[in-house]
């Protein structure tokens with residue numbers, strides 16, 4: 001039997017493989033389901049099984065650009081900066097919250113700038129923290145109003161989330177945000193267009209340590225380092241749950257990358273990718 005630590009390493013490895021090869025995982029998955037439907041079909045119709053396989057592949061191909069954080073098919077998104085410069089952008093979603101103050105302290109003490117993608121409803125709850133983040137040189141962007149997954153929603157509902165989220169930040173800061181990150185990174189072609197009509201460019205990420213799973217500060221840092229590349233936009237969270245591990249991980253990550261000569265910049269300061 002596997003020991004718990006070996007089991008967790010194994011689960012991490014499988015999760016990483018699926019994350020990095022999700023197109024292949026999807027094809028394997030729908031292939032297995034089509035095969036199962038053929039095996040269970042009393043008539044053993046190959047045509048039917050192939051039809052299911054082809055339909056699932058077509059649906060997958062249409063949905064892939066909605067969830068692929070690097071895909072530009074449904075509109076331009078910023079997912080990383082130049083791979084030639086020793087720059088990195090920390091981004092924090094779902095806040096502000098009771099953890100944002102500690103995070104701002106860490107960023108100030110370690111000399112790093114970051115980007116906060118705030119929820120409109122949280123910004124109205126903690127307006128002082130949003131103003132403090134901006135006053136200390138960080139960039140404030142919008143992460144919608146209440147963090148509804150925009151996938152599966154009609155364009156009017158998506159527009160409402162985008163417009164009210166930006167309006168809340170305007171109420172707090174006195175100006176509209178220029179940057180938008182859709183909840184879960186999911187978007188339809190019109191999501192990016194609606195953000196653009198509200199004056200915002202869409203930002204996603206290239207490095208995601210899944211800090212919301214609260215695996216411990218050390219693991220959060222290890223996950224970032226394992227897949228780290230210059231110009232990365234790192235997805236972290238300062239709201240939506242207990243973020244004390246994220247606050248600790250950020251301090252050690254900044255020290256580690258500072259020693260390697262990296263500069264922590266806002267997403268609007270990243271050199272464009274080649």
Ligand SMILES: [Zn+2]
Nearest residue numbers: 093094183184
């Ligand atoms: Zn979020």
